[in-house]
Amino acid sequence: MEDKDVPSEECGILGIFAPNEAVSRMAFFGLYALQHRGQEAAGIAVADGTAIRIHKDVGLVAQVFNEGNLAPLTGHYAIGHTRYSTTGSSSKRNAQPFLIETQFGPIAAAHNGNLVNAAELRQEVLKRGVGLYSSSDSEVITMMLAGAEGDTWDDRIRNCMPKWRGAYSLVILTRDQVYAVRDPWGFRPLSVGRLPSGGHAAASESGALRTLGCNSIREVKPGEIITLSNTALRVRQAIPPAPQLARCTFEHIYFSRPDSFWDGLLVHEVRQRLGEELAREAPVDAEVVIPVPDSSIPAAIGYARTSGIPYNDGFIKNRYIGRTFIQPTDSLRQQGVAMKFLAIEENLRNKRVVVLDDSIVRGTTSGPLVRLLRDAGAREIHLRITCPPIAHPCFMGVDMGTYEELIAHRLTLEEIRDHIDADTLHFLSLDGMMRAIGRPSGYCNACFTGVYPIDVDAQGTKTGFEKAIA
Numbered sequence: 001m002e003d004k005d006v007p008s009e010e011c012g013i014l015g016i017f018a019p020n021e022a023v024s025r026m027a028f029f030g031l032y033a034l035q036h037r038g039q040e041a042a043g044i045a046v047a048d049g050t051a052i053r054i055h056k057d058v059g060l061v062a063q064v065f066n067e068g069n070l071a072p073l074t075g076h077y078a079i080g081h082t083r084y085s086t087t088g089s090s091s092k093r094n095a096q097p098f099l100i101e102t103q104f105g106p107i108a109a110a111h112n113g114n115l116v117n118a119a120e121l122r123q124e125v126l127k128r129g130v131g132l133y134s135s136s137d138s139e140v141i142t143m144m145l146a147g148a149e150g151d152t153w154d155d156r157i158r159n160c161m162p163k164w165r166g167a168y169s170l171v172i173l174t175r176d177q178v179y180a181v182r183d184p185w186g187f188r189p190l191s192v193g194r195l196p197s198g199g200h201a202a203a204s205e206s207g208a209l210r211t212l213g214c215n216s217i218r219e220v221k222p223g224e225i226i227t228l229s230n231t232a233l234r235v236r237q238a239i240p241p242a243p244q245l246a247r248c249t250f251e252h253i254y255f256s257r258p259d260s261f262w263d264g265l266l267v268h269e270v271r272q273r274l275g276e277e278l279a280r281e282a283p284v285d286a287e288v289v290i291p292v293p294d295s296s297i298p299a300a301i302g303y304a305r306t307s308g309i310p311y312n313d314g315f316i317k318n319r320y321i322g323r324t325f326i327q328p329t330d331s332l333r334q335q336g337v338a339m340k341f342l343a344i345e346e347n348l349r350n351k352r353v354v355v356l357d358d359s360i361v362r363g364t365t366s367g368p369l370v371r372l373l374r375d376a377g378a379r380e381i382h383l384r385i386t387c388p389p390i391a392h393p394c395f396m397g398v399d400m401g402t403y404e405e406l407i408a409h410r411l412t413l414e415e416i417r418d419h420i421d422a423d424t425l426h427f428l429s430l431d432g433m434m435r436a437i438g439r440p441s442g443y444c445n446a447c448f449t450g451v452y453p454i455d456v457d458a459q460g461t462k463t464g465f466e467k468a469i470a
Ligand code: SF4
Pocket: 007, 187, 247, 248, 249, 250, 393, 394, 395, 396, 397, 398, 444, 445, 446, 447, 448
């Protein structure tokens, strides 16, 4: 059951080398801290210097793992993955990490991102006579590593990197090493940190590393391969960074935990500045500023601070509903967003309300949220969105839907306002968003502008890769 109309998270990845710890338990709690990035499937692979053992399945981290299946995962090297399906439909076959045997020993990989040339690479792998088990581009990555030239795994990874076009943050496990790898554009986040008990960890978000007690946290820089070790990290600039970096702006807008750093910036602070910019760009007379929880809370704080209008809660979100695999009954389904959000009438009745939200993708939940506020007695509803209209799909691993599904591709601003029945609607301008981020360049904004940082097949869809296979 979908939560809300937002871009769907990509994936969370994790790598650990902890010479003095039960590493599977650490991986479990590290993945738990990355659960927001993917709720379809989870997996952990652990190496003990000789063999790699793995457990993965569909479901949330806490549903997939228990004492019984973590206990056999013995060793000091681990990688883990929480999956939201991007390329490849959601099924157990596509759960990660992918583990294979090679002439150089076992190798497992977990991937966040999407290769735009995946269909082409898949054909090359198949032509070599290699069978593929899933429809995921991440399996193609693993198979390419197995057949790559080079004397060491480090060299084989390096030799594959120029062939992979698109977004890839990777953690790779051999029987006695863990590698963290990032594409030269820097689309997706990946950081490394030192564990308090010795060794290092890598994770999609610094917030997950801090959950594991890490210090000395730094990003894996675009084009780098980092080998986790007991003492100093081994860092190799495997390929040069792209002349124009293309970090995903949506990490700031929605994906990352607010306590994570992205591009050296605390996401919580960036989100507050997004709200401040909106207050300057689209002021309005109102009695209260409310967020759509949770990701818009900092932006509402920023809007309230700059406008002088008091902040309050207008919605209570059921944080425990999460993603469930139980289908609701028809009558509950008709309740729609009311299953997830309840309006607080006492804070809204007879008030002119400014509502901060992070994005409108398909336009399926903004209308019902506005309806909840009207039913609670709000007199006027002024919707403020912390990014520009999303009028173009993402081909680098974020599920925004197709052109036809994107409401900003089909309708004008006034038509969207009318469709969701807000009194006023304002999307933050591109300039305002980048001012809030505070970096003049280095970001991908393709879903707003249609200007892609790499050549893409604009006809592609999430399952286009599977269609290409067929
Ligand atoms: S198109 Fe949008 S969602 Fe995709 S990488 Fe670029 S900024 Fe992120």
